[in-house]
Amino acid sequence: MSASDVRAVTASSPAHQLEHAFSETERAAVYKAIYGRRDVRGQFLPDPIPDDVLARLLLAAHHAPSVGFMQPWSFIIVRDPSVKARVHAAFRTANAEAAELFDGERGATYRRLKLEGILEAPVGICVTCDRDRAGPVVVGRTHIRTMDLYSSVCAVENLWLAARAEGLGVGWVSIFHEAHLRDALGIPERIVPVAYLCVGRVIHFFARPELETAGWRPRLDLASLVAFDGWERRSDSDPLLPLLREP
Amino acid sequence: MSASDVRAVTASSPAHQLEHAFSETERAAVYKAIYGRRDVRGQFLPDPIPDDVLARLLLAAHHAPSVGFMQPWSFIIVRDPSVKARVHAAFRTANAEAAELFDGERGATYRRLKLEGILEAPVGICVTCDRDRAGPVVVGRTHIRTMDLYSSVCAVENLWLAARAEGLGVGWVSIFHEAHLRDALGIPERIVPVAYLCVGRVIHFFARPELETAGWRPRLDLASLVAFDGWERRSDSDPLLPLLREP
Numbered sequence: 001m002s003a004s005d006v007r008a009v010t011a012s013s014p015a016h017q018l019e020h021a022f023s024e025t026e027r028a029a030v031y032k033a034i035y036g037r038r039d040v041r042g043q044f045l046p047d048p049i050p051d052d053v054l055a056r057l058l059l060a061a062h063h064a065p066s067v068g069f070m071q072p073w074s075f076i077i078v079r080d081p082s083v084k085a086r087v088h089a090a091f092r093t094a095n096a097e098a099a100e101l102f103d104g105e106r107g108a109t110y111r112r113l114k115l116e117g118i119l120e121a122p123v124g125i126c127v128t129c130d131r132d133r134a135g136p137v138v139v140g141r142t143h144i145r146t147m148d149l150y151s152s153v154c155a156v157e158n159l160w161l162a163a164r165a166e167g168l169g170v171g172w173v174s175i176f177h178e179a180h181l182r183d184a185l186g187i188p189e190r191i192v193p194v195a196y197l198c199v200g201r202v203i204h205f206f207a208r209p210e211l212e213t214a215g216w217r218p219r220l221d222l223a224s225l226v227a228f229d230g231w232e233r234r235s236d237s238d239p240l241l242p243l244l245r246e247p
Numbered sequence: 248m249s250a251s252d253v254r255a256v257t258a259s260s261p262a263h264q265l266e267h268a269f270s271e272t273e274r275a276a277v278y279k280a281i282y283g284r285r286d287v288r289g290q291f292l293p294d295p296i297p298d299d300v301l302a303r304l305l306l307a308a309h310h311a312p313s314v315g316f317m318q319p320w321s322f323i324i325v326r327d328p329s330v331k332a333r334v335h336a337a338f339r340t341a342n343a344e345a346a347e348l349f350d351g352e353r354g355a356t357y358r359r360l361k362l363e364g365i366l367e368a369p370v371g372i373c374v375t376c377d378r379d380r381a382g383p384v385v386v387g388r389t390h391i392r393t394m395d396l397y398s399s400v401c402a403v404e405n406l407w408l409a410a411r412a413e414g415l416g417v418g419w420v421s422i423f424h425e426a427h428l429r430d431a432l433g434i435p436e437r438i439v440p441v442a443y444l445c446v447g448r449v450i451h452f453f454a455r456p457e458l459e460t461a462g463w464r465p466r467l468d469l470a471s472l473v474a475f476d477g478w479e480r481r482s483d484s485d486p487l488l489p490l491l492r493e494p
Contacts, residue, residue, distance in 0.1 A: 015453060022280070022412045029273035029276035031409065032269070034409065065404070069458035070464070074472045074478075076477065076478060076480075083477065101389055102384060137349060140422060142341070142348055143425070144421050153400040157400075161405075162277060207262055207263060211315065212316055213262065216386070222305060225321045231435065240324070
């Protein structure tokens with residue numbers, strides 16, 4: 001059976017997506033979200049997030065890929081200022097320790113960076129991973145044990161891109177002792193808090209990542225990160241390479 | 248200064264995105280990619296991926312969020328059939344072991360599942376993580392050491408959604424001994440192979456995840472996964488909950 005025969009046979013089945021293709025406009029919109037997404041720390045507006053919008057973000061996260069269809073994520077919605085204050089205290093402790101790890105000028109720059117919007121963002125969302133959600137043996141997790149954590153990370157990225165399309169900023173705060181974040185939110189030992197996200201309307205999105213603008217690190221040249229058929233097997237004449245420039 | 252004053256001050260700055268908002272059509276397109284994305288194993292067509300399309304997928308991955316703007320990822324493009332054969336051999340070894348872990352009926356079902364398209368997909372992409380790319384101390388990775396791996400996972404999800412918008416299927420193969428995948432691709436010890444992706448045109452996309460259709464696991468009820476201001480702090484009357492239904 002040729003591929004076009006298969007196509008004819010399967011096109012009418014309800015098991016298959018009928019709207020297979022994206023229009024040029026739809027495709028561009030997906031790239032607009034990907035390129036326009038920013039880690040937001042300092043531009044949050046206090047406006048509450050309407051429930052229908054928040055629901056769409058969570059549904060987008062829930063439709064992330066997950067190993068063995070495990071769906072290991074849960075979502076803690078943080079709106080109570082006293083809970084935010086506990087999370088912020090956990091951040092402050094860790095951030096003071098972090099600042100000590102950067103020497104001299106780098107340390108001074110680090111202390112000037114605004115790294116989170118825990119108190120200002122109207123909503124915090126903690127995305128977790130329950131490693132036992134589907135029992136001990138999970139399809140696709142038999143050999144790489146971290147695949148369940150990676151599934152929760154995919155949920156974070158889905159939520160982040162959906163938020164960008166909704167005009168909402170998201171900032172991922174990772175400067176915590178995991179135990180302190182657990183304590184702040186009452187998360188038991190068996191559950192991994194994968195991400196704490198600050199979510200809300202923003203004054204504006206920056207055109208470029210803040211760490212790039214601040215001169216902390218440049219955007220790397222993508223062509224230097226691509227190899228062919230083996231680690232660091234470069235092929236300088238490959239016609240793909242000149243196409244790997246920023247659009 | 249009120250929020251609207253701030254908006255007036257900043258709107259003309261080139262440091263800010265001028266096209267802040269998404270139209271209704273653009274927003275719907277982002278959700279179409281999120282809901283329509285599938286883990287593709289068995290519907291690949293052999294057609295090569297045009298270089299301009301492959302470049303767009305890699306650029307989308309390269310614009311993922313990364314901790315401390317670390318950009319820890321590299322991409323190995325696999326097109327050589329002999330390399331694919333080595334990767335497939337690594338899969339076969341691990342998959343035979345995996346099948347032994349499921350008992351009785353479950354084991355029989357497992358053996359019938361098609362879990363990868365390594366040989367059929369025209370392109371494989373291994374997404375890696377170089378944990379030393381930005382030196383030992385990285386902003387945001389000081390306390391949660393896995394944040395760099397999570398950045399590479401965000402690159403995978405960006406690539407996956409971009410591929411869906413391009414009409415390309417992606418399947419993430421995770422049934423490998425990490426050492427065998429390293430050997431197949433010549434990846435050194437210090438680099439983590441985070442994902443091996445099969446990428447290509449497809450006959451069709453399924454309407455639902457294959458493991459759901461096969462009765463392996465159902466889609467979980469999202470409302471049961473959402474809590475408020477603390478782990479498992481339910482609030483049955485919260486107006487968010489009735490909105491957490493499939494669209």
